[in-house]
Amino acid sequence: MNSPLKRVAVACLLMFGLLMANVTYLGSVKAEGLRNDSRNVRMLFNRYNIDRGWITADNGKTTLAKTVDTGDKQFRFEREYPLGKPFTHVVGWFAPESASGIEAAMNRYLDGSHPDLVVRRAIDLVSGKPAKGASVDLTLNTKAQEVAYKDLAGTGKRGAVVALEPKTGKILAMVSVPSYDPNPLAKANKDTVNKAYNKLNKDDNKPLLNRAINLTFAPGSTFKTVTSAAYLSEDTSRDENTQVDAPDALPLPGTNISLPNYHGESCGGRATLVQALTISCNTPFAIMGMDVGYDKLKEQAEKFGVGQPLKIPMEVAPSDIGPDEGKAALAKTAIGQQSNQMTPLQMAMVAAGIANQGTVMKPYLVNKIMGPDGAEIDGTDPEELDEAVTPEVAGELTKMMISVVEHGTGGAARIPGITVAGKTGTAETLPGKPSHAWFISFAPVGDDPKVAVAVFVESGSAGNDATGGAVAAPIAHDVMQAVLGR
Amino acid sequence: MTAKRRGAQLGMLAFAVLIVMGAYASVGLGINGKVPSGMLGYGLGLGGLMLAAYLVLAKWAPWADPLLLPLVTLVNGIGLVMIYRIELAGEHLASAANQLMWTALGVVMFSATLIALRDHRVLQRFTYTAGFAGIALLVLPMLPFIGREINGARIWVGIGPFSIQPAEFAKLALVVFFAGYLVAKRDVLALAGRRLLFIDLPRARDLGPVLITWGISLGVLVMQKDLGSSLLLFGAFVAMLYVATQRTSWVLIGILLFVGGAFLAGQIFSHVEARFNIWLHAEDPALYDAGGGSFQLMQGMFAMGSGGILGTGLGQGYPYKVPLSFSDFIFTATGEELGLTGLMAILMVYALIVERGLRTALAARDPFTKLLAGGLSFILAWQIFIIVGGVTRLIPLTGLVTPFMSAGGSALLANWMLIALLVRMSDAARRPPPQAIQDEGLTQVMQR
Numbered sequence: 001m002n003s004p005l006k007r008v009a010v011a012c013l014l015m016f017g018l019l020m021a022n023v024t025y026l027g028s029v030k031a032e033g034l035r036n037d038s039r040n041v042r043m044l045f046n047r048y049n050i051d052r053g054w055i056t057a058d059n060g061k062t063t064l065a066k067t068v069d070t071g072d073k074q075f076r077f078e079r080e081y082p083l084g085k086p087f088t089h090v091v092g093w094f095a096p097e098s099a100s101g102i103e104a105a106m107n108r109y110l111d112g113s114h115p116d117l118v119v120r121r122a123i124d125l126v127s128g129k130p131a132k133g134a135s136v137d138l139t140l141n142t143k144a145q146e147v148a149y150k151d152l153a154g155t156g157k158r159g160a161v162v163a164l165e166p167k168t169g170k171i172l173a174m175v176s177v178p179s180y181d182p183n184p185l186a187k188a189n190k191d192t193v194n195k196a197y198n199k200l201n202k203d204d205n206k207p208l209l210n211r212a213i214n215l216t217f218a219p220g221s222t223f224k225t226v227t228s229a230a231y232l233s234e235d236t237s238r239d240e241n242t243q244v245d246a247p248d249a250l251p252l253p254g255t256n257i258s259l260p261n262y263h264g265e266s267c268g269g270r271a272t273l274v275q276a277l278t279i280s281c282n283t284p285f286a287i288m289g290m291d292v293g294y295d296k297l298k299e300q301a302e303k304f305g306v307g308q309p310l311k312i313p314m315e316v317a318p319s320d321i322g323p324d325e326g327k328a329a330l331a332k333t334a335i336g337q338q339s340n341q342m343t344p345l346q347m348a349m350v351a352a353g354i355a356n357q358g359t360v361m362k363p364y365l366v367n368k369i370m371g372p373d374g375a376e377i378d379g380t381d382p383e384e385l386d387e388a389v390t391p392e393v394a395g396e397l398t399k400m401m402i403s404v405v406e407h408g409t410g411g412a413a414r415i416p417g418i419t420v421a422g423k424t425g426t427a428e429t430l431p432g433k434p435s436h437a438w439f440i441s442f443a444p445v446g447d448d449p450k451v452a453v454a455v456f457v458e459s460g461s462a463g464n465d466a467t468g469g470a471v472a473a474p475i476a477h478d479v480m481q482a483v484l485g486r
Numbered sequence: 487m488t489a490k491r492r493g494a495q496l497g498m499l500a501f502a503v504l505i506v507m508g509a510y511a512s513v514g515l516g517i518n519g520k521v522p523s524g525m526l527g528y529g530l531g532l533g534g535l536m537l538a539a540y541l542v543l544a545k546w547a548p549w550a551d552p553l554l555l556p557l558v559t560l561v562n563g564i565g566l567v568m569i570y571r572i573e574l575a576g577e578h579l580a581s582a583a584n585q586l587m588w589t590a591l592g593v594v595m596f597s598a599t600l601i602a603l604r605d606h607r608v609l610q611r612f613t614y615t616a617g618f619a620g621i622a623l624l625v626l627p628m629l630p631f632i633g634r635e636i637n638g639a640r641i642w643v644g645i646g647p648f649s650i651q652p653a654e655f656a657k658l659a660l661v662v663f664f665a666g667y668l669v670a671k672r673d674v675l676a677l678a679g680r681r682l683l684f685i686d687l688p689r690a691r692d693l694g695p696v697l698i699t700w701g702i703s704l705g706v707l708v709m710q711k712d713l714g715s716s717l718l719l720f721g722a723f724v725a726m727l728y729v730a731t732q733r734t735s736w737v738l739i740g741i742l743l744f745v746g747g748a749f750l751a752g753q754i755f756s757h758v759e760a761r762f763n764i765w766l767h768a769e770d771p772a773l774y775d776a777g778g779g780s781f782q783l784m785q786g787m788f789a790m791g792s793g794g795i796l797g798t799g800l801g802q803g804y805p806y807k808v809p810l811s812f813s814d815f816i817f818t819a820t821g822e823e824l825g826l827t828g829l830m831a832i833l834m835v836y837a838l839i840v841e842r843g844l845r846t847a848l849a850a851r852d853p854f855t856k857l858l859a860g861g862l863s864f865i866l867a868w869q870i871f872i873i874v875g876g877v878t879r880l881i882p883l884t885g886l887v888t889p890f891m892s893a894g895g896s897a898l899l900a901n902w903m904l905i906a907l908l909v910r911m912s913d914a915a916r917r918p919p920p921q922a923i924q925d926e927g928l929t930q931v932m933q934r
Contacts, residue, residue: 001856002848004729008860009844011725012867016837019871020830022880026790027826034791039774039784042792042804 044096048075048188053110053133053372055091055102057140060370064091064138065103075188076130079103083142085179086149089210090140090365093182095197096190101210102136102365105313109134109369109377116377132372139170139367139380144451144482148175151475152457159457160211162348163479166442166449168382169352169361171312172483173453174345176211178203213316216341217456220427221262221468222438223336224277224285225350225397230300231288232273232393239273240396244284246271252328259286259331262426277400278408280424282335289334294324297334303388305349305360306342312365319346336427347440348454349385354401355421355442355449358394360385398445410439412473415481419445422476424468434459439472443480451483492544495552499540502556503533506563509800513571516801531586532563535593542597546604547913551846554912557839558890558905561832562589562898565891568820571801572812580812580893588895592902599906606910610854613666620659623652624706624715641710653706653715654887654900657722658907661865664723665858667695668730672853676731697743699723711757714886717872720744722865729860730853765882782809786818786877790829797825813892814885818877833874836889840867843908849915859911862904 026034036043055065064087068078079094081087092101099107108114112133141163148161152175163173184196200208209215232238246267251258259282261267267281276284289297301321302308310316322339324330332338345363353360361382368379389397401421404410409424422441429436436459442452455472507529514522522528536559543550566589570582603609609616626643627633634642634649642649668675699720706716724740751758760778767773768780768787775781785808792803805811805819812819821829843863850856869886876883887897 001729001732001853001860004732005844005847005856005860008725008729008864009841009848012840012844012864013837015867015871015875016833016840018880019874019878020833022875022878023790023821023826023829023833026787026878027793027795027821027829030787031791031794034788035794037784037788037791040788040792041807042788045804 038097044188044190045074047094047096047111048072048077049130050111051077051130051132051372052079052094053112053135053370055106055110055136055138057138057142057145057367059367060135060137062142064140064142065094072188078188079186081182081186083146084181084183086146086175087140087142088179088182089176089212090138090145090174091182093185095185095193096188100208101314102138105311106136106366106369109136112372117371134372134377135370137367137370138365139165139172140174140365141172141483144173144479145175147482148173148475148479149177149179151478152177152455153179155457155471155475157457157471158205158211158459159455160344161453161455161475161479162212162345163451163453163483164348164352164361164363166352166355166452167361169363169385170367170382171345171363171365172451173479174210174212174365176209178205178207180207210314211456211458212344213312213314214343216317216319216343216346217436217458218427218429219336219340219342219347220425220436220438221280221282221336222347222350222423222425222440222454223340223342224280224334225354225401225423225440226301226304227285227289227292227297227334228273228277228397228400229304229354229389229393230292230297232396233300233389234292234296236392238396240399241272241274243270243272244276245269245287246276246281246284248283250283250286250331252331253290254326255328259283259335273396274400274403277423278403280404280409285334286331289330290327292334294330294333297321297330298324300388303360303386304353305346305385305388308385310345310363312345312363314365316345317343319343336425344454344456347438347456348452350388351422351440351442351454352449352452353388354394354397355445355452356394357391358387358389360388401441402445405441409467409469410441410473412469413439413441413477413480415443415477415484418443418484420477420480421445422473424473426467429459435467437468437471439468439476441473441476441480443484451480453479455479490548491552492548495543495556496540498552498556499536499559500533502560502563503529503536505560506532506567509564509567510570512800513567513574514801516799517571517574528586532559532566532589535590539593539596542600543909546600547909549913549917550909551842551912551916553842554839554905554909557835557842558902561835561839561890562592564820564832565816565888565893567800568805568816568823568891569812569893571823572806572819574801575806577806577812580806584895585893585898588898591895592898595899596902596906596909599903600910603907603910606858606907606914607852607854609662609858610666610669613663613670616659616666617663620656620663621702623656623659624702625709626652628709641712641715648895651894651896653710653712654896655903657715657718657865658862658900658904660719661722661726661861662858664699664726665854665861668726669854669857671695672730675727675736676733711755713758713761713884714872714876717884718865718869718886720747721868721872722861725864725868726857726861730857761882761884765879768879782815783877783879783883785809786815787879789815789818790821790826790878793822793825795826797821797823797828799823813887813894814873815877816891816893817874817888820891832891833870836867836870839905840864840870842912846908846912846915850911851915851919855911855914859908859915862908866901866904 052067066080070078092103094103110133112131161175248266249258249260261282306319319342329338362385364380369377371377398421405413405420405422410422413420413422420443425438427436437457439455442449453476455475457471511521569580569585573580573582627641632643634644727736764780768783773779789808800823803822805822808815840863847856847859873886873888875881887894889901
């Protein structure tokens with residue numbers, strides 16, 4: 001009987017082998033999926049059993065998100081956002097089954113599951129203490145952020161403001177309007193959170209979107225800075241005083257339409273670059289764009305960051321100057337009216353690049369990460385994204401943009417005792433629809449620019465007062481002042 | 487080969503008790519942040535219990551396999567710890583005290599079996615008695631007055647305040663019956679009948695017992711909706727038939743009968759069909775939400791997935807969120823808190839128990855012992871395969887207890903008895919033979 005017994009033994013071994021293989025498959029390969037299944041209630045409990053790290057700004061001095069120990073057995077730690085609305089789109093929220101903003105992008109640090117924190121986690125496990133996450137300090141300047149929010153929300157319109165530190169790429173302010181209170185979304189109750197979320201999701205004004213980085217818009221005349229950069233870079237003999245054609249209307253090649261200047265204004269047939277930008281004529285820039293050609297214009301835009309994938313650490317929607325559709329289209333692209341689509345962040349990067357002698361820095365939000373014990377684990381080192389233009393070209397562009405603020409459409413951005421450079425933009429959207437208003441600027445001009453701003457006001461109110469100069473420039477002015485501490 | 491190895495056994499036993507005490511302590515630390523107050527008493531209780539079992543074994547079965555008792559102690563102890571942990575989480579149906587009491591009774595049963603049964607071959611005389619007893623035990627819950635229905639399954643018999651599951655004991659009785667019967671009839675059963683393709687079919691008239699057993703298994707299934715037990719009995723019988731007759735054709739016939747039976751059952755009984763559906767489409771949301779759907783199975787999978795490689799640690803997970811986490815689903819509960827690593831260790835311990843049992847069968851000197859030891863070892867492995875495979879979605883889920891771990895008195899008593907039989911047989915097999923010539927026990931068996 002021994003040989004069949006041996007076979008039975010092999011069969012038993014096979015059965016155990018199968019069980020072990022299956023358990024291994026479950027515990028390793030399938031584990032991730034099972035762990036994150038929405039029907040797995042553990043996810044929900046675990047979220048509230050972690051003493052989640054805080055989110056701060058101003059080098060830890062201001063708290064944007066904090067963890068409160070409620071003492072509840074099942075949902076012990078709750079999240080609170082003391083400063084609320086102005087910071088919602090950056091900080092995000094930590095809901096029972098989802099998260100957004102920094103809360104989502106930096107989750108592995110905040111909940112302590114990041115490999116950098118593994119030793120610390122092991123200590124927590126052994127000591128039986130609840131796991132403690134790392135804190136994330138943001139680059140935001142809370143004063144500038146609050147000013148930006150107050151001003152933009154005060155216009156009653158939708159829009160976004162982005163402020164950068166030109167030399168580093170630090171994001172000093174990032175505001176999207178309309179905003180909402182994140183606190184109701186952080187409650188440990190799925191049903192109430194879902195109700196609150198659905199209400200926001202159904203809102204026609206789309207408050208859940210961060211307009212600074214999630215959406216792209218026609219940049220209008222602010223794009224003339226990019227066109228000028230391409231034109232100046234093409235030939236080093238050109239400068240702010242180079243004369244260009246500035247007809248009152250420009251017949252577009254291959255079509256029977258001609259391109260007018262804004263409201264049919266006249267720029268006198270010929271103009272210097274600085275004059276053309278100061279009063280924001282359309283025709284000279286359209287001509288420059290056609291001269292430079294699509295490829296060079298696209299290349300110039302890319303050097304400023306257009307189309308380059310960005311994480312700040314949230315994903316940024318890619319900006320784009322649109323496809324090559326021939327000369328007539330190119331003429332309109334050069335003045336930001338064709339199919340160019342830019343995020344407000346991208347336009348802030350253009351201003352910051354010009355301010356920083358032509359070098360565009362990679363924008364970032366995370367200043368540093370502090371471990372649960374308060375020791376710094378990691379900090380962000382500023383990184384160059386690209387050299388958009390030479391320092392000489394940047395100098396010429398700066399002079400042109402100073403003229404815009406001093407003598408042209410951007411007068412509202414002037415700050416006494418500080419030299420400010422800027423460019424307005426009024427982007428026509430659809431026929432009969434009001435325009436978007438833009439303003440990009442930086443200050444102070446010189447070796448140490450402190451702030452570059454892009455203000456975007458979506459499809460302003462009716463008709464003509466929705467120019468960048470009237471609506472957006474005053475907001476940029478206040479934000480710059482806040483950063484400069486004046 | 488035939489050293490007594492008593493010292494090694496005592497050492498391993500102490501080690502097993504220590505592991506269990508450590509686990510017990512970590513449950514307390516995980517849940518309340520302090521070592522449970524009853525830990526010393528608990529450890530001493532379990533230690534004393536196992537020491538008693540050891541002393542009985544040393545006195546009445548000195549040559550027995552030294553591994554069996556420590557291994558069983560370990561899985562029994564882990565089961566106790568898990569039940570204690572689930573009880574602490576507020577599961578009213580889980581009672582660590584009850585389980586400890588039943589463990590104690592199990593050890594008493596173990597000792598009593600060893601003391602009363604000096605020679606297991608006595609059982610051969612009771613072949614038919616065991617057979618009738620087994621069938622009677624299966625039918626018992628169906629009788630009025632004493633039969634009880636608990637959780638929708640009428641597989642219980644009430645004795646005063648206690649409920650027992652006679653099927654657990656029927657399992658043992660039927661294995662004894664199969665062993666006795668097959669040893670008596672194996673020559674006849676091994677006769678070849680017709681040849682079909684390249685398989686020698688047995689004679690048609692000898693199919694009788696197989697068909698009867700198949701009928702009984704199906705009967706159990708029909709009457710009690712106890713899928714697990716019928717699958718267990720049928721598989722055990724086919725395996726023993728194969729060992730007795732050495733004919734692969736029996737295995738093939740058994741598989742065919744089983745597939746046919748399963749197909750029939752699936753056609754006739756909605757609950758069998760439902761089990762198959764749950765197994766195939768567990769992740770389907772509609773089935774997940776349906777009453778009696780895949781909710782429990784998926785919850786068990788979530789538990790194991792959340793445990794991952796190392797587990798959450800005792801007291802740190804949510805194993806009690808799975809329905810019946812203290813009985814049918816104790817394996818997934820363990821998986822959540824001890825992880826893949828812990829489950830592998832437990833499966834390894836089970837595999838070792840089975841392997842020691844089969845060694846005993848190989849080393850035994852007479853066919854009845856070989857068949858009985860082989861049958862008992864196989865039924866243990868088969869039961870673990872059915873339940874663990876079921877809760878981990880390897881095979882369709884049928885309700886059975888995880889031996890030594892799940893909450894349940896009857897199963898503990900019956901399985902401790904099973905181990906006592908293996909210990910008794912291994913004592914006989916390892917005892918040096920009186921004659922000087924030592925042979926590996928193959929002297930009396932004609933190898934075909």
